[in-house]
Amino acid sequence: MSSMLSSALRNLPVSSAWAAGALARSLSCSSQFQAAVQPKTKKTLGKTGVKNVVVVEGVRIPFLQSGTTYADLMPHDLARAALQGLLTRTSVPRDVVDYIVYGTVIQEVKTSNVAREAALGAGFSDKTPAHTVTMACISSNQAMTTGVGMIAAGQCDVVVAGGVELMSDVPIRHSRKMRKTMLTLNRAKTLGQKLSLISKIRPDYFAPELPAVAEFSTSETMGHSADRLAAAFGVSRQEQDEYALRSHTLAKKAQDEGLLQDVVPFKVPGKDTVTKDNGIRPSSMEQMGKLKPAFVKPYGTVTAANSSFLTDGASAILIMSEEKALAMGYKPKAYLRDFVYVSQDPKDQLLLGPTYATPKVLERAGLSLSDIDVFEFHEAFAGQILANLKAMDSDWFAQNYMGRKSKVGAPSLDKFNTWGGSLSLGHPFGATGCRLVITAAHRLKKEGGQYGLVAACAAGGQGHAMIVELYPQ
């Protein structure tokens, strides 16, 4: 059935050679990777009167499919491991850290300020305040930019930002009726009152309440929205499968070549040390083609194989004012430059954040798309990425929906997520943003670029983009 339908949708001109082409090109570049190429000389993006903020280092624990090795841990355990990894990697004196911000999406109710619990357990000073932010899939982007703001405003010099998500365990609640009864029970004084309350409990009170997988405002699941988005932009099943295959293939290659330097090992209590992401699985078009649509049944195009999977993971990044970093003898990796947050219709444009954010951040930085050497976009769904690329390349869309005169253009796939992305590396909601930034920094150094552009979509119809500039070598 699905093959029959995808063939019906296959009337679109986008080349199926994308993945293959990009693959070949990145292979041919690999020899250049041996020696870091000197960056092209472009202007730097520093602004007078604004403090330069730099990334000193960023790490993450391996991203694992939920229900695997991290299954029995709690979110703060993962965040703790990432923070400890950062401390080990940088040897930053713990009392130097002025502030800690963490992003997370699905909160463990016991550790609602997971930043604080993780920091205390990771050996940071108990004098370092910490707070937790949430902004769906751009939560750790928000954590980083919160830190950037604090440093730029002169409130802090050293901030640790990060993100964590543990999809192996999510809070499942009693039903509202049951909760109400239980809370009233607390206040009941006499045995009679208690018994009368208990006698009112009915079987349906025991039905559990799962955390919402759907967008609250529209009641639509993200996968369903992604399928509609792909259809709206005429992205075929085959294109999506090809893009997903590309992501896995590139991630595998990056992993094999040891390019994923941000990964720090994590000794899980009672289990072996985890050293690698475990969701990278290059498959074949045939295998992927066999899958049934996961959301729009039976004729949709988004499947388990061309979507990002439920992931456990955590990341942490050390950001400082440039003077402070230099004074402490660090060699920063990159500047964090202009950034924007955007939001749009959560129903029909839920996942188009990058399309809206990219031209805006380029404008703020005074750059054009061709100035960007490295693109790191969050891959929620292959269909979402491809729809964004088509939207960015459409004058019609720019004029009718973005109020712009013309399109910003689609990034070249040669520069796009060449070390894999969320589809293959995994996507712990709250932690992905830091991975994008540090990967952009590492790729700039490796590939000899100067500017990286990080962009992501998020539930609620929001989006984010940031310019990362390589620190002069």
Next chain:
Amino acid sequence: MEAVPSSSGVPRPGYACRNISTSSALQSRTHVSCDIKGDVAVVRFNTPNSKVNTLSKQLSAEFTDVMNEIWANEAVRSAVLISSKPGSFIAGADLNMLEACKTAQEVTQLSQDGQKMLEKIENSPKPVVAAISGSCLGGGLEVAIACHYRVATKDRKTVLGTPEVLLGLLPGAGGTQRLPKMVGLPAAFDMMLTGRNIRADRAKKMGLVDQLVEPLGPGLKTPEARTIEYLEEVAIGFARGLANKTVSAKRSRGLMQRLTDYAMALPFVRQQVYKTVESKVQKQTKGLYPAPLKIIEVVKTGLDQGNDAGYLTEAQSFGQLAVTKESKALMGLYRGQVHCKKNKFGTPQKEVKTLAVLGAGLMGAGIAQVSVDKGIKTLLKDTAQKGLDRGQQQVYKGLNSKVKKKSMTSFERDSILSNLMGQLDYKGFEKADMVIEAVFEDINVKHKVLKEVEAVIPAHCIFASNTSALPISQIAAASKRPEKDGPGFYTTRCLGPMLSEVVRVLQEGIDPKKVDAISTAFGFPVGAATLIDEVGVDVATHVAEDLGKAFGERFGGGSIDLFKLMVQKGFLGRKAGKGFYVYQEGVKNRSVNSGMDEILEKFRVPANPDVCSDEDIQMRLVTRFVNEAAMCLQEGILSSPVEGDIGAVFGLGFPPCLGGPFRFADSYGARQLVDKLRKYEAVYGSQFTPCQLLLDHASSPSKKFHQ
């Protein structure tokens, strides 16, 4: 069968000839075109110069041609039927075509032609898939259910239904025979007897459509254009699948459905269903509407005596119904509604972005709800917190009932409500583009608020009054700018004399239950005594007094003191729990208020047996109504009989089967009406004096309100 005559569509030059033909033979077609996509033929409906597609003679003929070509073309293995118009699949048969028929036989012939065509589709060896976006009603639905598979867009514009009954007709192209098989007997009866629209998601649950397609957002084209393209792509996929046998048209039916089907297969269960449905219809229609009973009969014939008998009875009954006066009245109302929905005033000089409503009572809150619903920022002002709370709750409840019916999400409700400001002061009135007052019907109160409001509103702001009986000129007398006077109030004027007559009838010793029974038997949906309770006795008193002052003796009849005494005793009607009847929460069969006996006795007047038969009582109520309506037309309060009919039926509950006061005057005969009026005039005096316009019509029989 619900259909808008093609003349009502908005002509859009350049939109009329978009049919892309694939062969030269198709060049001349204007309503139906065909694209061959691989092995699938895509048939597109597109009635020229119309917003909707209608099953006209031309469209049917071209459709038949195209289908014959598809059946003859060996390269084609399946077909998709789709509309080129995003908002309408097929909205029904062409009413002009039906009305052009002189005899029942002609209509029966039309029905039989349709039946034959759709039977061929049903028996087509090449699977046919209906891709439905927009209205799929009447004949349109019959086309869809003759297909082998249905894919529908899940949006608000997409509705399926058999509204024929609302036009006094029945589904005449095999619908009465196919529908019960498709959705089961109870659901089919419900659809055909109520004529209600069914949204796509509900249709899917009922088994009326097989697949849903969610509307798409913007992509590289407008959402509407891309969604219908996507619908076509998906439908083509299923058409191929059906031809390849990778898709089965068989639906998996739930346990309940299978049980129902099993039960309905038993003749004695069916008889029971017929009986129940029949008695329900009898009760609701009082035998005034022939169509529902015919529908039951036709379905029964098909199920009990087989397809051939079913189709024959369907076509014959369709023909018979189409020439009944009930059907003509209902069709007239339908056309009138379409006519009245058109905005004859043109675009407003200034768009109303902020609206203020004074008074959060039933009316005020109602106005606020329908305004805030349209995205207008609405200020709802009252003088007391309690009244304001009640009004705000009314708006919330109104919107929330849509959430419960799933026609709105809770998020949409909340975001609509964010535009409603409840307040006790005049804050924000300086930005109001329009103020509508819906305060108590008391001239002093109205004058007071008018003065207060004029002190705060900007110069361009329109002040409108929701008065029901106080003349607008009288209200405007207190205005700084009284020149802005408007037309009178037709509905109150028609209702006034009739209610006055109801009171006289009650005074003559007919009890409220009898009055209700007599009036509902004539076709009024709400009994006349109950109507007073619903309106509110205090309001009715005010209206009667004000109209009496303005128009004098013509509005007399029953004693206004009777009303006043009722108000004094607290018998204000339903809202007070007591009026002519006693109202109790949860009690369905309300009883007559025994407290009224004394009052009615006090105002008792002798009855003249010459004018007090049931029929005379009905005619006394109706002739006063019609006479006043005609007077409104004569005075130019109404601009046309159509508006008068629509206002009376939809605003006041004039019997729909009679089509409104003017259509009733035509069908009953102006001469006969005037005779009746004269008869009652002789007994009661000038309240029954026929107006000049009626007299003119009576003296020249060729004169009709509706040509």
